[in-house]
Amino acid sequence: MGGLRPPILLVGTQDPRFDLGAAVREAGVRGKVALITAGWQERESEDSELVEDLGGPVVNLRLHERADDVFARDRDLSDAYKKRQRQLRLLNDFYRIRLDHAFEAARAISVRHVDEDLLDEERHVSVEELRHLDRDHLERCVVRQVAFDARWKPAQRPIVAEHRREIAKILASSRAVVLAGGHVASLLNRMKLFGVVDLAAGLPWIAAAGGAMVLTERIFLFHDFPPHGTGIAEVFDVGFGLVKDVVVLPDPRRRIRLDDRQGIARFVQRIAPATCVAMDSGARLWVERGRVVRAFAHRLFQDGTVEPGWTG
Amino acid sequence: MSITRAIDALASGPKDPAAVDAFLAAHTFPLVEGPAITFVFRGEAEAVNLKHWVYGLPSSQPLARLEGTDLWHLTFELPRGSRVEYKLEVVRGGAGQWFQDPLNQSLARDPFGANSVAHSEGYEVPEWIHPDPEARPGTMEDEHWVDSPTFGRRSVAVYLPARFRRTRRYPLLVVHDGHDYLRYASLGTILDNLIQRLEIPDMIVVLTSSPNRLIEYADDERHARWLTEELVPHLERALPIDARPQTRCLMGASFGAVAALSTAWRYPGFYGRLLLQSGSFAFTDIGDRNHRGPLFDPVVAFMNRLRAQPIPMAERVFVSCGMYESLIYENRSFVPALQSTGMDVRYVEARDGHNWENWRDRLREGLSWLFPGPLLLVYE
Numbered sequence: 001m002g003g004l005r006p007p008i009l010l011v012g013t014q015d016p017r018f019d020l021g022a023a024v025r026e027a028g029v030r031g032k033v034a035l036i037t038a039g040w041q042e043r044e045s046e047d048s049e050l051v052e053d054l055g056g057p058v059v060n061l062r063l064h065e066r067a068d069d070v071f072a073r074d075r076d077l078s079d080a081y082k083k084r085q086r087q088l089r090l091l092n093d094f095y096r097i098r099l100d101h102a103f104e105a106a107r108a109i110s111v112r113h114v115d116e117d118l119l120d121e122e123r124h125v126s127v128e129e130l131r132h133l134d135r136d137h138l139e140r141c142v143v144r145q146v147a148f149d150a151r152w153k154p155a156q157r158p159i160v161a162e163h164r165r166e167i168a169k170i171l172a173s174s175r176a177v178v179l180a181g182g183h184v185a186s187l188l189n190r191m192k193l194f195g196v197v198d199l200a201a202g203l204p205w206i207a208a209a210g211g212a213m214v215l216t217e218r219i220f221l222f223h224d225f226p227p228h229g230t231g232i233a234e235v236f237d238v239g240f241g242l243v244k245d246v247v248v249l250p251d252p253r254r255r256i257r258l259d260d261r262q263g264i265a266r267f268v269q270r271i272a273p274a275t276c277v278a279m280d281s282g283a284r285l286w287v288e289r290g291r292v293v294r295a296f297a298h299r300l301f302q303d304g305t306v307e308p309g310w311t312g
Numbered sequence: 313m314s315i316t317r318a319i320d321a322l323a324s325g326p327k328d329p330a331a332v333d334a335f336l337a338a339h340t341f342p343l344v345e346g347p348a349i350t351f352v353f354r355g356e357a358e359a360v361n362l363k364h365w366v367y368g369l370p371s372s373q374p375l376a377r378l379e380g381t382d383l384w385h386l387t388f389e390l391p392r393g394s395r396v397e398y399k400l401e402v403v404r405g406g407a408g409q410w411f412q413d414p415l416n417q418s419l420a421r422d423p424f425g426a427n428s429v430a431h432s433e434g435y436e437v438p439e440w441i442h443p444d445p446e447a448r449p450g451t452m453e454d455e456h457w458v459d460s461p462t463f464g465r466r467s468v469a470v471y472l473p474a475r476f477r478r479t480r481r482y483p484l485l486v487v488h489d490g491h492d493y494l495r496y497a498s499l500g501t502i503l504d505n506l507i508q509r510l511e512i513p514d515m516i517v518v519l520t521s522s523p524n525r526l527i528e529y530a531d532d533e534r535h536a537r538w539l540t541e542e543l544v545p546h547l548e549r550a551l552p553i554d555a556r557p558q559t560r561c562l563m564g565a566s567f568g569a570v571a572a573l574s575t576a577w578r579y580p581g582f583y584g585r586l587l588l589q590s591g592s593f594a595f596t597d598i599g600d601r602n603h604r605g606p607l608f609d610p611v612v613a614f615m616n617r618l619r620a621q622p623i624p625m626a627e628r629v630f631v632s633c634g635m636y637e638s639l640i641y642e643n644r645s646f647v648p649a650l651q652s653t654g655m656d657v658r659y660v661e662a663r664d665g666h667n668w669e670n671w672r673d674r675l676r677e678g679l680s681w682l683f684p685g686p687l688l689l690v691y692e
Contacts (some may be wrong), residue, residue, distance in 0.1 A: 015692045210691035221688045227511045227680040250691045
């Protein structure tokens with residue numbers, strides 16, 4: 001994708017209330033918007049509250065429903081896709097096992113009563129190991145996805161192509177794309193299947209929570225308060241890369257132990273040199289030419305500190 | 313600084329019926345004061361005993377009569393976060409009779425009736441065991457009949473998640489003594505809630521119950537065959553189940569945990585997940601007779617074999633046990649053997665006993681660890 005990129009506005013969590021409508025107005029968008037709620041999976045069409053919040057004319061691209069149609073009618077693609085997804089899930093399982101052990105090793109070393117300088121060095125090594133695991137996992141996932149695309153060429157399959165034409169038509173008469181959050185894997189995969197980012201070239205994006213995550217280069221999954229034990233953030237996949245050098249963490253109030261300085265430091269060092277931004281309800285990142293130019297969000301730093309109300 | 317306990321304050325004042333009335337009216341019982349817990353009973357009796365199931369304490373402890381009154385009391389320290397089930401034995405005319413504490417409305421039910429429940433400080437009944445108006449209830453098919461060569465015609469119950477769709481594929485959880493889990497451990501409500509909160513995925517849960525569990529669950533080859541070669545294939549034909557080890561789990565408590573474990577051991581790799589609660593994992597270090605009696609003989613033989621040569625039968629194993637049950641020794645000592653195989657093992661202890669509410673309280677952690685829901689993937 002060359003040339004000037006249209007502006008992007010990333011928005012924080014939409015729970016407990018939508019503010020995507022306000023964001024669309026802040027972005028100066030007038031007229032019809034194309035809406036993506038594929039992250040809501042089977043509830044994709046239950047969008048009346050969001051449509052009301054958006055105010056103006058809205059057309060939901062129905063990517064989840066379209067993908068269901070593709071998988072029902074193109075059995076070969078469907079079987080191959082499921083096989084790939086099973087493989088990716090296994091890769092993720094194995095990555096998790098390695099990650100857990102790397103964390104255990106880091107913890108075991110960190111509690112030794114030795115020279116602080118040596119511990120610092122070891123902390124650095126521990127972070128490097130995590131970075132290596134993340135990098136390796138992403139690369140292996142991407143290799144499989146690229147191989148899948150090369151083998152199956154989804155965009156050229158007749159049923160996918162049929163939907164792509166319909167999506168392109170809607171986008172041609174839209175003034176922006178509004179991307180709701182939800183299940184990031186569902187959202188990402190369906191957007192990839194139909195090549196929505198390419199089809200929407202030239203349009204501004206207003207994306208919330210999980211939607212904001214998929215527009216960045218790397219998607220990290222995180223939850224410091226899981227129902228079992230402690231949470232370890234994991235890299236999930238590459239995103240569409242419309243927003244560069246930023247890792248977005250929505251809903252920090254409920255998902256991040258903001259007083260865990262060591263944990264925050266470890267994570268921010270792990271994703272460096274990317275900027276780590278946590279986005280609560282009402283947060284904003286204004287992006288031009290792929291770079292954050294203005295912000296209202298929490299920024300997390302490599303020393304474990306948090307700057308609320310970071311302005312970019 | 314010493315704290316005067318309420319019972320001591322009562323003992324040091326006038327001991328008349330009005331004072332006892334006031335004492336009872338002013339507190340809830342058992343009375344928890346810091347680490348101390350005081351059990352009381354009011355009534356004429358020759359003796360009153362606290363009967364409880366806390367391994368490590370005498371199972372019968374006498375309450376003392378407060379001189380000049382008909383009030384009986386017993387105070388001891390209960391570690392923080394403890395939960396204890398008990399009854400009171402009142403001896404009259406030389407005969408003891410057990411019953412629930414009349415001053416305590418908190419009861420735990422099980423197949424044998426109900427016990428009174430005492431908590432120390434730090435224990436909270438989990439909020440996720442109560443029906444959540446936000447959670448859409450799944451559906452329960454109470455009688456799903458299965459014909460099989462091994463056990464003939466048997467009925468299981470089948471839980472389907474609220475948003476069940478035939479076009480999707482679901483993990484399968486098979487629960488030993490599943491009907492008891494439903495009745496005494498709130499399993500249905502817990503599944504609804506954890507699914508609603510995205511802590512576990514939508515799943516199909518099959519509840520089995522055996523008419524002869526002490527035989528069939530004690531490493532009985534027929535039970536393992538029935539489950540693995542008959543029930544599961546039948547379910548996979550009848551329901552949209554994701555037929556992979558990673559999405560297939562056996563669960564059970566007590567003898568049910570033995571059944572789950574021995575079935576997985578007989579079919580290594582078939583069940584990718586095991587949830588074992590307070591397993592009756594009796595064994596011997598020498599000889600073949602365990603003190604628990606002949607019903608345990610096949611369990612002992614099985615556990616001795618397994619402990620001597622542990623194998624990686626599943627991928628993930630969640631083991632839980634109460635510190636106040638006698639099986640804590642067997643469970644604690646079994647975990648390193650499981651871990652030595654390379655299986656991913658999580659072991660959790662609770663200050664609780666061999667009872668359904670202990671097993672209930674561990675379900676969130678166990679199920680969400682074995683089957684992480686989409687919580688990590690969903691950002692609204």
